[in-house]
Amino acid sequence: MATNNDTIRVRSDQGQLKTCCATLYESDLTRFLLGDSFHPGGLQLTSELGRMLGLRPARRVLDVACGKGTTAVFLAKEFRCEVFGIDFGEQNVAAARSLAQADHVDSRAQFERGDAENLPFADAAFDAVICECAFCTFPNKVASAREFFRVLRRGGHVGISDLTRERTVSTELDGLLAWIACIGDAQTLDGYTALLRDAGFTVDSVKQRNDALEEMVNQVRVKLLGAEIMTKLKKLQLPGLDLGAAKRMANSAMAAVKQGQLGYALICATKPD
Numbered sequence: 458m459a460t461n462n463d464t465i466r467v468r469s470d471q472g473q474l475k476t477c478c479a480t481l482y483e484s485d486l487t488r489f490l491l492g493d494s495f496h497p498g499g500l501q502l503t504s505e506l507g508r509m510l511g512l513r514p515a516r517r518v519l520d521v522a523c524g525k526g527t528t529a530v531f532l533a534k535e536f537r538c539e540v541f542g543i544d545f546g547e548q549n550v551a552a553a554r555s556l557a558q559a560d561h562v563d564s565r566a567q568f569e570r571g572d573a574e575n576l577p578f579a580d581a582a583f584d585a586v587i588c589e590c591a592f593c594t595f596p597n598k599v600a601s602a603r604e605f606f607r608v609l610r611r612g613g614h615v616g617i618s619d620l621t622r623e624r625t626v627s628t629e630l631d632g633l634l635a636w637i638a639c640i641g642d643a644q645t646l647d648g649y650t651a652l653l654r655d656a657g658f659t660v661d662s663v664k665q666r667n668d669a670l671e672e673m674v675n676q677v678r679v680k681l682l683g684a685e686i687m688t689k690l691k692k693l694q695l696p697g698l699d700l701g702a703a704k705r706m707a708n709s710a711m712a713a714v715k716q717g718q719l720g721y722a723l724i725c726a727t728k729p730d
């Protein structure tokens with residue numbers, strides 16, 4: 458039987474995982490490897506997700522786990538929506554606010570620190586919820602899916618883009634997922650849609666975008682190669698990064714994508730009227 462101590466331990470482990478994930482995505486290394494948009498496909502895929510969600514001017518959109526605000530600012534500019542972004546990382550939120558100010562959309566793109574599993578918003582506050590490459594990192598996906606449902610108005614849409622994995626994966630891929638602890642809990646496509654359905658959503662469409670993941674992994678491989686050359690020439694220092702291990706992991710990731718063990722997908726669902 459689970460004791461109070463077990464419950465406290467699980468909560469503290471989950472808290473550590475979120476902090477660890479936020480810290481990883483606040484680091485200069487992540488920005489160096491991934492650029493400003495921390496998801497495969499970048500803003501092109503965000504635009505596609507925005508169109509799938511039918512975003513229009515003045516729509517209230519919540520970007521859950523918004524990172525440094527790249528998507529939220531883009532949606533405020535491209536679709537002229539009113540966007541609220543939340544992220545677990547304090548520094549990410551600060552960077553997102555600065556970006557919105559620099560791009561003169563701070564009246565339409567606002568940010569605050571928050572947890573996807575306990576959203577700091579009232580029921581039915583939004584027309585749409587977007588969550589890119591982050592659902593896979595949440596320790597309690599059932600709670601987050603329920604929160605997406607709660608903060609959406611009836612008829613509102615949720616759009617998720619995320620890493621997908623095969624049900625059974627090679628030991629090598631298991632090692633890779635464990636290494637990047639944050640994405641270790643990526644689900645199968647059916648797993649994601651089941652989580653949304655269980656929360657009350659009707660799943661409208663699913664699009665596989667493995668090509669975007671392949672492109673991102675390739676970009677990381679090229680950057681690691683460049684970093685290796687620069688460090689050998691003593692023009693760059695990357696303390697704390699084992700370049701050899703990082704290159705091996707990037708190669709395993711590429712093999713997993715090519716074998717279809719790891720993929721990327723867009724999923725849109727609706728809160729029924």
Ligand SMILES: C[S@@+](CC[C@H](N)C(=O)[O-])C[C@H]1O[C@@H](n2cnc3c(N)ncnc32)[C@H](O)[C@@H]1O
Pocket residue numbers: 475478479480482493494495496521522523524525527528543544545546549571572573574588589590591594595
């Ligand atoms: C892969 S990044 C994606 C960032 C952004 N959505 C994008 O596509 O650029 C994952 C983000 O999830 C955030 N995060 C992780 N757990 C979270 C949680 N429980 N609540 C809110 N944000 C969380 C991290 O801080 C990080 O910014």
